[in-house]
Amino acid sequence: MRLADLVDQMELPETRVAEGAWDAARRRTRRRRTAVAGAATVVMLVAAMSALSLRGGAGSTPPTGPAHTPTSSPPDDAPRTDAAGMTGIDHAHTQRLLTRAWWAGLDTVPRLDPGATTELAEDPMTEGVFATVDPDNEAVPIVLGADGQWRRIDLPGLVPIDDGGGYTSPVIRPTAFSPDGTRLALPQPDSLVVVDLTDGSRRTYPMPAAFLAYAVWVDDTHVWVAAETDTAGTVVDLDSGHQSPSSLGPSTAYVDGDTLSWGRNGGSLDWGARPDVPTLGNNDGGLFPYPPLVRAGVVVGDMAVNRRMVGTEDPSLGNGVVAVDATTGDVLAFLPTGQGVDLEVLLGWQGDLPVLGLRDDTGKYPSTVIAAWDYRTGHLEPLAQTDSHAIAWRREVN
Structure with missing residues (x-):
């Protein structure tokens, strides 16, 4: 049984998504000139990932059909953004949004804090x-x-x-x-x-x-x-x-008789039984190294981005959650969390969507929010929240 289905059956307040948060991010995202030098690869990577992660909004619905294997190209109906535009994303605002607007809209998300227990x-x-x-x-x-x-x-x-x-x-x-x-x-x-x-x-x-x-x-x-x-x-x-x-x-995941190591060294997806796959993403952003999530041709990691945008005074983007193509290593999406989330945990899957644990670092919203991330649209679907920072979610196999 999927935990999300169980939450729906429990006598808990109805889940409510933070209405309009991601739409607001897109409306308020502004372009600005950026001098690209030295760390151009890092700049373009971060900008491209952030642009991908801001597609869609709170009105989108995670797919419920068969698992979808994304490719490195966006779907035909997805918004197109040129390279110059992608380097102009206001990353600092996106991070503030995740900290403030999104967290503030979680008041009625069901809680998973134990009440009565038996031995x-x-x-x-x-x-x-x-x-x-x-x-x-x-x-x-x-x-x-x-x-x-x-x-x-x-x-x-x-x-x-x-x-x-x-x-x-x-x-x-x-x-x-x-x-x-x-x-x-x-x-x-x-x-x-x-x-x-x-x-x-x-x-x-x-x-x-x-x-x-x-x-x-x-x-x-x-x-x-x-x-x-x-x-x-x-x-x-x-x-x-x-x-x-x-x-x-x-930082090794065990996948259908094979292994995938992707962690502190970054640089490539190191498969055990097939050739390694170079990638600009990494899985070295967590406090502790943990295995990436792997399903349906997608690998999800906790990424560290340690350089600021060239030509700006923006601080380092810090950590985020990244999705890459398991075959090509292409970056599919990036969810910036580096200046607003005290805890981010790769928990498992809901269908073909990775499930994350996110915790506000300001102390205003002390709960850990468990959310499914649709990396194809940028939509976060809150599933539950808990006071604890020590959590495990059944890494579903169906």
Whole structure:
């Protein structure tokens, strides 16, 4: 079941999109002269991506039909913008819009904050669709089942994730759910803990002194783990307990028997079983490296853009979410978030639209907003919001 469908069935306030926010962005976008020198490639890339991401508006509807594989060319009916115009996009205004107008319109978006919970061991579920942690205890996961009920997982000995230097973080990471939504992978200082949501049991895989920070599902029976500073990791066989060294890092996605590494180095989509694909996009904008989202010929990453527009006093654009063509590496769209969003997380998919977690950095709107991004139109569809910054969304396979 898709989480968006479950939210629609729950007794929550009706979702409302921030009416007119993206239309306002297009109306108020203004052109200005820009001197292009030195960093011309970066300038043109950022401008082109921002122009693509501003197409469409709040009135558009995400497609509900079969998955669409975008190409590097815009559709025939899409607005055309020449290169000179694209370098004149007012990026600073676009970022202010995402911070102010868009956040202000989210008052009635349904909340996914746990109310009454039962103990998982006493009330198991068929599958989980969303997970967070107890606000008073970062070592206690709370999971929303496909039946719309919340379960609490209070396991003796479970502790927050430790980086080995005294800093701790919540035990739920965005990659916690198994592909079928029946288990959670939880990093621990000296082990990997896997919780079975269908019966409340757990299995512990000892890894002494590893201080695990990452747990990424390779498939239904294997989990890749590593410490925070590791550039390579270990694959744990959940059936046998066997551990195998892996040269892959935390920015690797596991896709239909293949791997795609795209992270701190940027520059290319590094496939395991096919030629690498050069791209101007990157996936190195997050606080922690995480796997890109991959589906239907599209790769989505958390991109860093560290240079300002040449010839202007605009600050660096900072981070954003980027969509690229998996075959050509062409940039399809860019959602600028660098000066307005304190947290951005690549969560999963709703159909063929990537699902993001966004959090305002001003403190005025403290919720994390979960939204589907239609990179073809620039439209953000808020699905839910939660007070927590530690969240996992079932990375849907259908």
